[in-house]
Amino acid sequence: MLGDGILKGLVETARNFAGSYVSKERMTTVEYPEERLPLPEAARNFPFLVYDGDDWEKGLRCVACQICEKECPPKCIYIEKSKDKKPDYVGKPQIYPAKFDIDISVCMSCQICVEVCPFEAIKMDTEFELATDDRFGGLLLDRKQLSRSNEYYHQIHPTEASEVDARLAEEKAKVEAKAKAAAEAAAAKAAAAPVEAKPAPAAKAAEIAKAPAAATSPAAPKPLPGTGSDGTAPMSAEDKKAAETPAKPDEGEPKAQGEPKE
Amino acid sequence: MTDRLDQIFVLLKHWLLGYLPESWQTPVGVVISVVCIIGLYPALFAITTVLERKGVARIQNRLGPNRVGPYGILQPMADGIKSLTKEDIVPTSADAVVHFLAPVILVVTVFMGFAVLPMGRNMVLVDMDAGLLFYFAMGASTELSVFMAGWSSRNKYSLLGAMRAVAQMISYEVALLLSSVVIVMMTGSLSLVKIVEAQNHYSYGFPHWFIFTPWGLAAFIMYAVAGTAETNRSPFDLPEGESELVAGYHTEYSGFKFALFFLGEYVAMFSISALGSTLFLGGWMAPLSVLQVVPSWIWFFGKLFVSMCVFIWLRGTLPRLRQDQLMNFAWKFVLPMCLLNLFVAGLWRFMGDGWLRWLVCSAILILAYVSIGREGMRRQKFGPRSYRYAE
Numbered sequence: 297m298l299g300d301g302i303l304k305g306l307v308e309t310a311r312n313f314a315g316s317y318v319s320k321e322r323m324t325t326v327e328y329p330e331e332r333l334p335l336p337e338a339a340r341n342f343p344f345l346v347y348d349g350d351d352w353e354k355g356l357r358c359v360a361c362q363i364c365e366k367e368c369p370p371k372c373i374y375i376e377k378s379k380d381k382k383p384d385y386v387g388k389p390q391i392y393p394a395k396f397d398i399d400i401s402v403c404m405s406c407q408i409c410v411e412v413c414p415f416e417a418i419k420m421d422t423e424f425e426l427a428t429d430d431r432f433g434g435l436l437l438d439r440k441q442l443s444r445s446n447e448y449y450h451q452i453h454p455t456e457a458s459e460v461d462a463r464l465a466e467e468k469a470k471v472e473a474k475a476k477a478a479a480e481a482a483a484a485k486a487a488a489a490p491v492e493a494k495p496a497p498a499a500k501a502a503e504i505a506k507a508p509a510a511a512t513s514p515a516a517p518k519p520l521p522g523t524g525s526d527g528t529a530p531m532s533a534e535d536k537k538a539a540e541t542p543a544k545p546d547e548g549e550p551k552a553q554g555e556p557k558e
Numbered sequence: 559m560t561d562r563l564d565q566i567f568v569l570l571k572h573w574l575l576g577y578l579p580e581s582w583q584t585p586v587g588v589v590i591s592v593v594c595i596i597g598l599y600p601a602l603f604a605i606t607t608v609l610e611r612k613g614v615a616r617i618q619n620r621l622g623p624n625r626v627g628p629y630g631i632l633q634p635m636a637d638g639i640k641s642l643t644k645e646d647i648v649p650t651s652a653d654a655v656v657h658f659l660a661p662v663i664l665v666v667t668v669f670m671g672f673a674v675l676p677m678g679r680n681m682v683l684v685d686m687d688a689g690l691l692f693y694f695a696m697g698a699s700t701e702l703s704v705f706m707a708g709w710s711s712r713n714k715y716s717l718l719g720a721m722r723a724v725a726q727m728i729s730y731e732v733a734l735l736l737s738s739v740v741i742v743m744m745t746g747s748l749s750l751v752k753i754v755e756a757q758n759h760y761s762y763g764f765p766h767w768f769i770f771t772p773w774g775l776a777a778f779i780m781y782a783v784a785g786t787a788e789t790n791r792s793p794f795d796l797p798e799g800e801s802e803l804v805a806g807y808h809t810e811y812s813g814f815k816f817a818l819f820f821l822g823e824y825v826a827m828f829s830i831s832a833l834g835s836t837l838f839l840g841g842w843m844a845p846l847s848v849l850q851v852v853p854s855w856i857w858f859f860g861k862l863f864v865s866m867c868v869f870i871w872l873r874g875t876l877p878r879l880r881q882d883q884l885m886n887f888a889w890k891f892v893l894p895m896c897l898l899n900l901f902v903a904g905l906w907r908f909m910g911d912g913w914l915r916w917l918v919c920s921a922i923l924i925l926a927y928v929s930i931g932r933e934g935m936r937r938q939k940f941g942p943r944s945y946r947y948a949e
Contacts, residue, residue: 298891298931302876309617309875316616324619 340420342400344444352443357417360393364409372402396439416460564853603824604634610870617874646813656710661818664703670696671829678842678855689750701727711810719806723797729888730787736896737780740903754841763847767840772919773903778838785830793876831865
C-alpha cells in the first residue's frame with residue numbers, strides 16, 4: 297500500500313534515534329580533538345629525518361647526498377652540505393646537511409624521497425595537525441623541526457622501522473667483519489714482509505684499501521673515489537664503503553673521499 | 559487559580575494597559591501583542607535549529623553540535639552572531655532593490671499569518687471573520703518573495719530554485735486549501751477562533767477533534783503532506799536542493815539576509831503547524847477533559863513542538879523527491895483525494911448520527927486511497943531510451 301515504505305523508514309530512524317542514546321557501539325563518530333582513532337600503519341603525509349641516539353644533530357643519518365633533492369618532483373627540498381664531517385652510524389666520517397629545508401606547502405607526499413634515499417635517513421611522518429597562521433615561515437620546516445628519533449619512527453611505522461633496523465645492523469656487521477678481516481690481512485702481510493714495506497704511508501694506505509675490495513669482488517677493482525663526481529649512486533656507495541673502511545684509521549690520506557665535490 | 563494561570567498573559571496585558579489613558583489602550587495593546595509574537599517565534603526558531611541538528615544527528619548515530627555551551631544549546635547564539643557579523647554581499651548584476659526586499663517580504667508575510675491564529679483561550683491578535691482566508695492570502699505571498707529572490711539574484715541556480723519553488727508551492731497550495739475547506743464546510747465559519755470552539759466539547763473524556771473523523775483524518779494527512787511541501791521541507795526540499803542547486807533561491811544571499819530567509823522558513827513551519835493543530839487537533843484544547851487544568855497555551859505550544867519533532871523526524875528519514883514525482887504526487891494523488899474528501903464530508907454532514915456514516919465514509923476513503931495509490935503511483939517502467947531521429 298502507498299505509504300508503508302515511509303512508515304517502515306520512520307520506524308527505522310526512530311530505532312536509530314533511541315538506540316544512539318542506549319548503545320555506545322552505534323555511534324559512528326569520535327569526538328576528534330579529545331579522542332582520536334589510531335592511524336593505520338600505512339598512513340603518511342610529510343617526510344621527516346631520522347636520527348639515532350639522543351642528540352638529533354649528532355645522530356642524523358642524512359649525509360647530504362642530495363638524491364632526494366634532485367628526485368623530488370615538486371622540488372620542495374633544499375639541502376646545503378656541511379664543510380666538515382661527522383661520523384655516521386658505522387663510525388665513518390661523512391658530510392652532513394648544514395641546511396635541510398622542506399616546504400610542506402609544496403610537498404605532495406609522494407614518498408619518492410624515501411624510496412631513493414640510500415641511507416634510510418628520510419621517512420614519512422603521520423603528523424597532520426600542521427595548521428599555522430604563518431603560511432610561509434610556518435610551513436617551511438628546517439632540519440631541527442624535521443628530525444625525529446628512531447624510536448618515534450618505530451612508534452608510527454613499527455614493521456617498516458624494524459626492517460630498516462635489521463638492514464642497517466646487517467650492513468654494519470658486514471662492514472665490521474670486513475674491517476676485521478682487512479686488519480688481520482694487513483697484520484699478516486706486515487709480519488710476512490716487514491722489510492719491504494717501507495714506501496710512503498699514503499701508498500701503503502692505498503694498497504691496504506685495495507686489498508679487501510679485491511678479495512671480495514675481484515672483478516670490480518674500484519678506483520679510489522674522489523677523482524670524479526660519480527660517487528652518488530646508491531650502488532657504488534655500498535661498494536665504496538666496503539673499499540674505504542679499512543683506510544679509516546689512517547687520518548691523513550682520504551682527503552677527497554666519499555661524496556663528490558660541488 | 560487554574561483560570562488565572564490559563565489567562566496569565568491576557569491578564570498581564572490588561573494590567574499593563576490599565577496604566578494608560580483610555581484612548582491609548584487599543585493601539586498599545588496591539589503593539590504589545592505584535593512584539594510578543596515577533597519576539598517569541600524567533601526564539602522558538604533558535605531552539606528548533608539546535609533541536610533539529612541534534613535530532614537529525616541522533617537519527618544518523620552522531621552526537622550533533624556539543625561545543626557551544628552545555629550540550630551545544632548555545633549554538634544558535636553563535637550562529638546568530640556569525641550571520642550578523644558576516645559581510646552582506648549583493649551581486650553586481652543583481653537587482654539590488656528586489657534583492658533586498660525579498661527576505662523582508664518573506665518574513666513579514668510569514669509573521670502576518672500569526673495575526674489570526676489563536677494561541678490559547680482569548681489569546682488571538684485579531685479575531686477575524688475570514689481568518690482562514692487571510693491566512694492563506696498571506697501564505698500565498700511567500701511565493702512572491704521566493705520568486706523575487708530567485709529572479710533578482712541573476713544566478714541560474716537561484717532562478718532554477720525559484721522556478722521549482724513556485725511550481726511546487728502553487729501545486730500544493732491547491733491541496734492545502736482544499737483539505738482545509740472541509741473544516742469550513744463542517745463548522746460553517748472561516749474564523750479560526752470559531753473553528754477551535756467547534757471542537758471544544760468532550761464525550762466520555764475524549765475530545766471531538768476533527769482528526770477523529772474519517773474525513774478529518776484524510777484531510778489531516780493531505781494537509782500534512784501539502785504543508786510540508788508548502789514550507790519547502792524535506793522530502794519536498796527541491797527548491798533548495800543543496801546537492802543540485804547550491805542553495806536554491808537563496809544562493810546569492812549572505813549574512814543577515816540569509817538568516818532572514820532561514821528564519822522565514824522556520825517561522826513558516828511554525829505557522830503551518832499551528833494552523834494544522836488549530837484546524838484538526840483542537841488548537842489550544844487539552845487532549846483529555848481531565849487535562850483541562852493545564853493552561854491552554856501550554857497545549858497549543860505542546861502541539862507545535864510535537865509537529866516540529868515530526869518535521870525533523872521526516873527530514874531525517876526521507877530522501878528528496880524528483881521533480882516529476884513531486885508533481886505527479888500533487889496532481890494525481892493529493893488533489894483527487896482532497897476533492898473526494900469534500901464529497902465525503904458532505905455525505906457525513908447529511909447522513910445524520912449513527913454508525914452507518916462512519917462505515918460508509920471510511921470505506922469510501924480507504925478504497926480511494928488504496929486504488930489511487932496503487933494505480934496513480936505505480937512505478938513507471940523506463941526502458942532504454944529510444945531516439946526517433948538521432949539514431
